[in-house]
Amino acid sequence: MKKQLLVASVLAALALQAQAGAMDDGNLSISGFGTLGVAKTNTDQVEFARYNQAEGVQDKARIGLDSNLGLQATYTFNDWLSGTAQVLTRKNTSPTFTTDLTWAFLKAKVNDETSVRVGRIALPGFLISDYQNVGYANTMIRPPVELYAQEPIESSDGVDVNYQHSFGDLNFTAQGFVGVSRGKLFIPTAGGSVATYRAPVSGLAVSGEYGPFVLRFAHLQAKMDTNDLTPINQLVATLSAVGFPDLGNQIAVRDKKIGFNSVGLTMDWKNIVLQTEYAQRRAKDPVYIPDTNAWYTMAGYRIGKVLPYYAHAAYEGHGRSVTFPSRFPTSGALYSTVNSVLTSGEQKSDLIGVRWDFAKSLALKVQVDRVKPTVKTGELNFPKSANVPDVTVVAAAVDFVF
Amino acid sequence: MKKLMTALAFTSVAIAGAALPAAAETVVIVNKANPATRMFSEQAAQFFLGKSNMFTPVDQPESSPIRAEFYHKVADKDPAQVKAIWSKLVFTGKATPPKEYPNNAEVKKAVAADPKAIGYIDKSAVDDTVKVILTLP
Numbered sequence: 001m002k003k004q005l006l007v008a009s010v011l012a013a014l015a016l017q018a019q020a021g022a023m024d025d026g027n028l029s030i031s032g033f034g035t036l037g038v039a040k041t042n043t044d045q046v047e048f049a050r051y052n053q054a055e056g057v058q059d060k061a062r063i064g065l066d067s068n069l070g071l072q073a074t075y076t077f078n079d080w081l082s083g084t085a086q087v088l089t090r091k092n093t094s095p096t097f098t099t100d101l102t103w104a105f106l107k108a109k110v111n112d113e114t115s116v117r118v119g120r121i122a123l124p125g126f127l128i129s130d131y132q133n134v135g136y137a138n139t140m141i142r143p144p145v146e147l148y149a150q151e152p153i154e155s156s157d158g159v160d161v162n163y164q165h166s167f168g169d170l171n172f173t174a175q176g177f178v179g180v181s182r183g184k185l186f187i188p189t190a191g192g193s194v195a196t197y198r199a200p201v202s203g204l205a206v207s208g209e210y211g212p213f214v215l216r217f218a219h220l221q222a223k224m225d226t227n228d229l230t231p232i233n234q235l236v237a238t239l240s241a242v243g244f245p246d247l248g249n250q251i252a253v254r255d256k257k258i259g260f261n262s263v264g265l266t267m268d269w270k271n272i273v274l275q276t277e278y279a280q281r282r283a284k285d286p287v288y289i290p291d292t293n294a295w296y297t298m299a300g301y302r303i304g305k306v307l308p309y310y311a312h313a314a315y316e317g318h319g320r321s322v323t324f325p326s327r328f329p330t331s332g333a334l335y336s337t338v339n340s341v342l343t344s345g346e347q348k349s350d351l352i353g354v355r356w357d358f359a360k361s362l363a364l365k366v367q368v369d370r371v372k373p374t375v376k377t378g379e380l381n382f383p384k385s386a387n388v389p390d391v392t393v394v395a396a397a398v399d400f401v402f
Numbered sequence: 403m404k405k406l407m408t409a410l411a412f413t414s415v416a417i418a419g420a421a422l423p424a425a426a427e428t429v430v431i432v433n434k435a436n437p438a439t440r441m442f443s444e445q446a447a448q449f450f451l452g453k454s455n456m457f458t459p460v461d462q463p464e465s466s467p468i469r470a471e472f473y474h475k476v477a478d479k480d481p482a483q484v485k486a487i488w489s490k491l492v493f494t495g496k497a498t499p500p501k502e503y504p505n506n507a508e509v510k511k512a513v514a515a516d517p518k519a520i521g522y523i524d525k526s527a528v529d530d531t532v533k534v535i536l537t538l539p
Contacts, residue, residue: 033493074498084495103495112455122494130494137489162496164455169444171453209453270478305482357482360465401489 027076035135037066037397047381048371048393050142051149054186054194055095056381057393064091066141066397068133072103080109088133093184093194102133102155115162124175124205125151125220127264127277135399139273139300139355141367144313145379146347147294150281151260153222156181156201171209178202181222188381189231197226197253203260212269220260221284226253232288235341242334250286250322251341257284273300273307283321290344291318305357310350317344317375340376347371347378361401369393427525428472430536431510432457435517441535447476449520451487452497459500460512460521468506472522475538 040061041048049056050065057065068090076082086103105119122130129151132143158179165172181199186192203220227233236248262279276297283291292315300309320342329335353367371391377383380391430446432438436457448454450461450473462469464481473484491497503509506527513519514531521532528534 029498031492033489070493072493074495076498082498086493086495105495107495109455117495131490134489134493137486137493164453166448166454171448268483305480357480360481361485363482401485401493 029074029076030071031074031402032069032071033134033136033399033401034069035066035141035397035399036063037135037141037395038063039065039393039395041394042392043389045385045389046377046383046391048369048391049145049188049379049381051145051379052093052152052184052186053091054093054192055091064097066135066395067091068135070102070133082107090133093186113163113165117160117162118158120155120157121160121177121179122155123151123153123181123201123203123220124177125203125218125260126262126279127216127218127266127275129154134401135365135397136361136363136401139275139307139309140298140311140351140353141365141395141397144296144311144349146313146315146349147277147279147296149379150279150292150294150315151220151222152185153181153183153197153199153201155183156199158201169210173207173209175205176203185226185229187229187231192382193230195226195229197224199224212267214264214266216262216264218260218262218264221257222260223255223257224253224287224289225255229253232341235337238334239338244325244328247322247325247328247338251288251338253287253289255285256287256289258282258287258289259284271302273302273309274298280318282318286321286323288322288341290320290342292316292344293318300355307355307357308353309355310352312348312350314346314348315344315379316346343376345373345378346375347373347380363399364396365399366396367394369395428468428475428522428538429525429528429534430520430522430538431513431528431532432520432535433513433515433517434531434533436533436535438535443476443536443538446520446522446536450500451477451479451484452491452499455497456518457520458516458518460509460516460519461500461502462506462509462522463502463504468522468524472538 038061039057041057041059044058047056047058055064070088072086074082074084083106084103087099088102089097089099091097103120105117105121107115107117109115124130128143131137156179160175160177163174179201181201185195185197187195199222201222205218207214207216236252239248259282264277267274278295281292294315296311296313298309298311300307322342349369349371351369356364358364373380373388377388449457449459470481473479488499503512506523509521509523510532513521
């Protein structure tokens with residue numbers, strides 16, 4: 001049934017494509033992107049999922065991991081004002097395909113180099129954050145979960161300013177933003193639950209492009225607040241009941257500031273394609289969410305329309321922001337529960353894949369990931385036993401744009 | 403020997419002549435009011451790849467040979483790579499792709515009508531309604 005729905009929506013999208021040409025000549029332009037993918041792993045002992053995704057894949061082939069469909073409409077009012085809205089259908093925090101309004105903003109061009117956008121805007125925390133769902137614009141089938149899971153909030157309602165200037169051969173861009181992000185977080189503990197959050201966010205991304213190189217830095221700060229993070233709320237209540245309310249307050253995600261820093265580099269020189277990124281997550285207020293460092297490197301070599309690639313990705317814990325009270329036990333069930341919550345998972349993965357631009361606006365990708373959780377379950381979900389196996393994920397996808 | 407040389411020379415002229423229409427020169431054009439007089443191909447590429455908003459690019463049809471040749475010459479990119487670059491810009495709401503016109507004459511008309519426009523056409527289609535700022539080999 002789900003498959004039929006997706007096929008129907010792809011067909012609808014293609015029908016829309018036929019009409020889009022006719023609609024383009026006015027002030028309205030309709031465009032879209034999507035991926036039809038299928039994936040499976042080699043085990044039923046644990047699930048592999050994208051970050052913030054409720055339902056992952058095991059050893060049975062599923063289309064939900066990578067398939068999505070985005071539709072975007074831009075209306076140009078005049079030479080300085082336009083409006084853009086985008087909806088995205090995918091399997092995210094709910095086990096079925098759902099559709100969200102991912103973009104909705106008015107854009108005012110201040111001059112040739114500066115524009116201001118007001119509305120819902122994707123958060124540019126990491127290198128490919130704002131186009132990570134557009135398979136066609138990316139080399140890999142999906143953003144490396146080790147790094148992209150560190151900051152699962154995707155959009156905010158607010159304002160951003162974009163500036164672009166060329167200094168000789170160096171093309172400089174800067175994006176500053178401030179807003180409030182609201183959304184859902186999928187918590188893969190116990191049977192899995194969904195928490196709603198609200199987070200005032202602000203940040204800055206700057207990039208410099210010189211010939212085939214792009215170097216980009218970004219900082220994002222979010223003040224996370226959620227009151228229905230069930231597993232953590234239960235732990236906080238327990239700690240309060242046994243005489244450690246302060247420790248509970250440190251752990252709870254109530255108005256807690258968290259910072260994200262990243263540096264990314266891409267190169268597309270002759271036939272060589274490189275993409276690499278390093279990111280840090282740092283708590284600015286005490287909170288259970290561990291500090292982490294994450295990185296990945298991808299290298300590819302283009303042979304005509306075929307681009308084989310390899311990537312390595314990893315993340316690891318970088319300490320905690322919560323301090324135990326002096327009278328807190330140093331062993332026992334309570335200690336080990338809290339200690340485990342405060343400990344970051346760690347994971348490494350290697351992947352190989354190939355992208356083939358086989359037809360106009362269409363790309364076929366095949367990718368094999370070997371995922372190795374090293375601490376806790378890494379980014380894998382729902383292990384059947386304490387012994388979490390390494391997982392091989394095989395996926396094929398067709399990306400399209402129109 | 404001399405005869406052979408003459409024959410060879412004649413043959414090479416014939417080959418060059420035969421090859422000419424396929425390798426027709428493409429020129430980059432701007433509005434006559436545009437103060438620019440010449441431009442490097444890297445600079446022209448900036449406008450067509452969404453890296454600068456100073457000029458407004460005007461494009462040829464997506465499947466036309468002149469378009470594939472143009473992007474190959476100014477940016478060493480094939481049509482699929484150009485499409486991927488624009489997908490990034492379009493679906494991040496940063497830019498809208500260049501407007502397409504069906505042929506040389508329509509591109510020329512669009513450039514002549516907009517002081518900020520930049521386009522590319524076959525050299526043979528140039529007239530005094532537009533200004534040539536770059537000839538691609």
